[in-house]
Amino acid sequence: MATSSSLNAIKHITVVGGGLMGSGIAQVAAQSGNRVTLVDISPDVLKKSQDSIQKSLGRVAKKLYKDNPTEGEKLVKTALASIEVSTDLQAAVKTTDLVIEAIVENLEAKHKLFASIDDVAPASTIFASNTSSLSIGEIASVTKRKDRFGGLHFFNPVPVMKLLEVIRIPETSDETYNTLMEWGKAIGKTCITCKDTPGFVVNRLLVPYMSEAVRLLERGDASARDIDIAMKLGAGYPMGPIELADYVGHDTTKSILDGWHKKFPDNPVFKPTETLNKLVKEENWVLKQEKDSISITSS
Ligand code: NAI
Helix, strand or coil, rough: CCCCCCHHCEEEEEECCCHHHHHHHHHHHHCCCCCCEEEECCCCHHHHHHHHHHHHHHHHHHHHHHCHHHHHHHHHHHHHHCCCCCCCCCCHCCCCCEECCCCCCCCCHHHHHHHHHCCCCCCEEEEEECCCCHHHHHHHHHCHHHHHHHEEEECCCCCCCCEEEEECCCCCHHHHHHHHHHHHHHHCEEEEEECCCCCCCCHCCCCHHHHHHHHHHCCCCCHHHHHHHHHHHCCCCCCHHHHHHHHHHHHHHHHHHHHHHHHHHCCCCHCCCHHHHHHHCCCCEEECCCCCCCCCCEC
């Protein structure tokens, strides 16, 4: 299934973090012909990742090869055989072409990780982070390879979502950037390019949009149901902003907003909302759509 010359440059990738995003990234890369090492600190997580990758590959194979189950089985088998799992990051990066970090959204943890592999990975290896909200430049600052550093921001679920945001920091070389763009295309994504701005393109627009919808609700300007219907039928969005906020998870949205607000206190669109703070405190609570006023109900 390899489609582009970039798979000549990138043959082996190491995905660090075997959670939701890391396992998706490992899957799409393996499906496209990369050899993949998926690394996590937890062997249990890696076992779960392998199971979820297998199931997800099964779904892909069924869709792609509806009338040819033998080919479908081959795809699953080949992709699974291309993925090895490991808890030994240092060993994994020794011969890798690209490291994609998808661990917890915490700058210190990401610094620790990249600092620990900078002297171990070959000089030619490109480092990338899948961070949603942190600065790629700040993450890269602990390495001596800023020219071979970039952002690769995937979307959940990775095997389904077509977009890949490729982020350049000022130091990213043209060669690194072109390799990342080509690799993104080769794994079947549509790539867009973006500077290292908070939230890149999608989250920079989406996060303030969701919190502005919550502010409408807080002021009692409209009900949750009406806000969602308005944006679906009036703007053609597949999901309303309140529904979307529940889907993304209020803890995720709050932690992104809190981080940006701390860094850019004068930007009003990054200001956290009271309702969001309350929702996060009261775990498993969701914004409900039926009522006319703010309605926070246990899920
Ligand atoms: P997750 O919590 O599902 O997975 C994180 C994994 O990293 C865990 O399995 C954990 O054991 C592992 N981990 C933590 N520290 C590690 C270390 N030092 N070395 C190796 N493994 C380590 O998180 P998720 O949702 O997959 O997110 C990962 C990254 O992707 C975050 O930076 C997040 O902001 C970003 N992201 C998340 C999206 C989402 O929709 N969840 C979308 C796009 C980006």
